[in-house]
Amino acid sequence: MEYKADALLLRSVNWGESDKIVTLLTADGKVGAAMKGVRKAGAKLNFASQPFCFAEYVLVTRGNRRTVIEASLHDGFYGLRTDLMRLYAAASVTEVCDAFALEEMPCGPLLVAAVEALESIETENGEPMSAVLAFFLRALAFAGYPVSAGNCPHCGKKIVGRCHFDMDNGAFGCSDCAEGVLASEVTYRAVRYFLARRDETKDGALMSEEAPSFDGIIRAIRLLRTYIAHQTECDLRATDDLLALV
Numbered sequence: 270m271e272y273k274a275d276a277l278l279l280r281s282v283n284w285g286e287s288d289k290i291v292t293l294l295t296a297d298g299k300v301g302a303a304m305k306g307v308r309k310a311g312a313k314l315n316f317a318s319q320p321f322c323f324a325e326y327v328l329v330t331r332g333n334r335r336t337v338i339e340a341s342l343h344d345g346f347y348g349l350r351t352d353l354m355r356l357y358a359a360a361s362v363t364e365v366c367d368a369f370a371l372e373e374m375p376c377g378p379l380l381v382a383a384v385e386a387l388e389s390i391e392t393e394n395g396e397p398m399s400a401v402l403a404f405f406l407r408a409l410a411f412a413g414y415p416v417s418a419g420n421c422p423h424c425g426k427k428i429v430g431r432c433h434f435d436m437d438n439g440a441f442g443c444s445d446c447a448e449g450v451l452a453s454e455v456t457y458r459a460v461r462y463f464l465a466r467r468d469e470t471k472d473g474a475l476m477s478e479e480a481p482s483f484d485g486i487i488r489a490i491r492l493l494r495t496y497i498a499h500q501t502e503c504d505l506r507a508t509d510d511l512l513a514l515v
């Protein structure tokens with residue numbers, strides 16, 4: 270059977286003399302497929318076996334084996350390769366997709382969020398770290414692990430100063446109730462800001478949060494990295510590499 274799917278390449282490994290096995294994120298889930306001869310000089314489909322390739326792939330299924338036979342490029346995100354921070358930021362987006370997506374799981378919203386994140390990471394004036402944080406929050410909500418940064422869920426008080434983050438339910442709580450790991454106020458503020466910004470795009474609500482500090486954004490990425498690893502038991506090496514740069 271032959272079929273077409275818009276897909277983002279999440280990772281690839283070399284196979285045999287000149288083949289690759291690629292892992293693709295499609296709206297219908299994660300798909301593994303062989304790409305024959307793509308490591309040969311001048312291979313026509315080489316572009317479609319590269320990291321971050323977003324393309325329409327044509328796949329052939331025989332039994333439980335899939336092969337990519339054709340691809341037409343939507344975006345190769347080549348600008349991501351211009352600096353290390355952008356490259357690692359993009360790799361942290363694809364590794365989180367890989368951690369959350371499963372075969373035959375509807376993944377349309379995750380695919381859209383990932384492509385939008387890569388677009389904004391690639392933008393010359395863009396802020397890669399902000400794009401990563403915004404993407405993590407969207408991906409967590411998609412995967413059923415939404416983060417909440419409202420008032421303390423235990424006592425209902427407004428959260429000020431040092432607080433806690435509960436790795437089991439993804440919620441910030443106040444220091445009096447002290448459930449979960451310690452988190453700083455700048456971390457809480459950064460998460461709140463990006464959650465509000467997402468809702469603003471959704472509902473057109475007015476933005477009332479103060480823009481977070483760079484330090485807050487980095488701390489929030491570090492916290493969510495731990496939360497994602499806690500929920501998925503996946504190693505998030507690209508995110509660790511990204512955090513090691515700052």
Ligand SMILES: [Zn+2]
Nearest residue numbers: 421424443446
């Ligand atoms: Zn409380």
